[in-house]
Amino acid sequence: MWRGHDRPEPGTFPSRAAGQTQSKFKVGFILARSFTLSAFSLFVDTLRLAGDELDRSRRLRADWEVLANTRHLIRSSCGVSVAPTSDLVAPERFDVIVVVGGLLGTDQSCDAEALAYLKQAAKARVPLIGLCTGTFMLAEAGLMGAHHNCVSWLHVDEFRDRFPHLRVRADRLFNFDGRRGSCAGGSSAADLAAFLVRSRIGPAAAQNALDVLQINHARHFTDAQARLPIRQLTGDGTIDNRVNAVLLTMEQNLVAPKTIEQLAASVSVSRRQLERLFRTILGMSPARAYSELRLRRAHYLLINTDRRIVDIAIDVGFDNASHFSRAFRKIHGRSPTALRIDGETVPSV
Template identity: 55%
Template sequence: MNARPLTSETARLKIGFVLARSFTLSAFAMFVDTLRLASDELDRSGRVHADWQVLGSTRHLITSSCGVEVAPTSDFVDPGQFSYIVVVGGLLTVERPIDNDTIAFLKRADLQKVPLIGVCTGSFILAEAGLMDHHETCVSWLHYQAFRERFPDLAVRSDRLYNLDKARGSCAGGTSAADLAASIVRQSISRDAERNALEVLQIERARTALDIQPRRPLDIDCSDDRLKSILITMERHVEDIISIPDLAASVGISRRQLERLFHEKTGRSPAQAYMALRLHRARALLLQTKAPLIEIAIEVGFETAGHFIKAFKKAYGETPGRVRGATTH
């Protein structure tokens, strides 16, 4: 991605932060501290190469999901003076994470072609405002299903750490906010600035947009990124099953190579691992919801309740009904 050209008004990399109600403090802190440490040498924190503001429609304190409060440092000024606007999301249970004035500001920034970035669930906020079209949104594996349900027409993935293009960015949150910020620093300031920030933060290297989220479906511990990516893809497609050849093609290998990889690393075939993931999801739904068995069966890719019950009993040694019944006693 080419950084937004700096004008006379934006002589430095300048980031405007929009914090949602119940925003994730760690994601915000990782992003802003990467900027702070990249902006000056060592740990002097001067705003030499970068500047940042927390923007708000009021100066009222904004409470994070952990209870720590942050005060906006600026009103909504001309968005054109910023290199990027970064929206930091948080709890999805908050009905109105930002107010109408903030939505209007984000749309104004879009009209002025200021790149918008959703951090953590900030991508949900941008999508809700109609601002994530034509961008493959990156979300945490934890929020993948929720994003698909809310925005079925938008492209989304949960295997990578972040995605950044000319107009939009998105990241899974947590420490990946530092990786995304480091990428922007490297492009907009210098590699030396990026290195200084990461060394002070005790981060050995910035992960790239191609790195895989640290998720271990089925508790399989494996260093092979191809296998990790496929397992995450399987996990997020338990209803709309992806064929084994297509899974292999998604990481650039043949079906036979994929079969060998799975047997070597997990002792299972890809089909067996896929079935285990689907049934694991079904068990969670049985324990956490009151949905009828047929609905659960369909949600994890079975056409009939009978087929689902047979596969479940083979995997867990008891029927779905018995598993659900045990939780009511």
């Protein structure tokens, strides 16, 4: 286990204590009801392939267990079930415990005994990772208060609603700060697993796993999630990663828009550099892109909900309905009221 008290920088994994002997990298998994099979399988297969040469699958350098207080099968969101392989044994046996989330609408996705076990692991200073919506479970257990919570863009609004006191971001694939990690899920589970393998076993083991999985290279934790919020403006979606990260941040902050200076700082560039990037790549300023994002969202809400226009205006960051109506007409050529009267269907945004 890691016993140091220095908190690593975001994107780093706690190293072994000085003088600690080399041993297998041991991972425990807690699977939620209706867990996401793809995220779990990509993560565990990266461990399997990193644990031996090529795909011989011997657990020489890595080992893992699926932990539960029962031997009943755990059903995934796609209907395939996984059998637990271990009781909720002492968490200190593991180098990290990964909580694999699933469908958010499922009642009691994690039972009280599992939540108590996660609290026990945190008290023992075992690193904990929320995979996919597993971060919701760690937050529910009160274990993510001092950390940045990385979730999928699909779930960022619901996370904010459930845990308004916690910091959340959906502008990157995964995050690891101190003894907590969080991951957007999907294919980024392999990126996170490769990151851990590289930190704990070595680069060669990580590359072997990626090669067998037919993944050219592991993406960096700061790489933007695949969601391109204004794909309509970028044609085929090819875009500078910094611009995409800023667009994602804009999309997640429509009610209380961030300043251009704050957006520039989030990707470590100056305001002038960000302005230049946006004009070169999108042909518009960051302010114009922000406005279009807000008004595209308003367009969707006007067509697909029966909410009052003034409420929609507030939801996309306008102080009053008249200001919103003028801006909307400028972009869409008609007022919000006229759009509702005429009717129109648009894809989800």
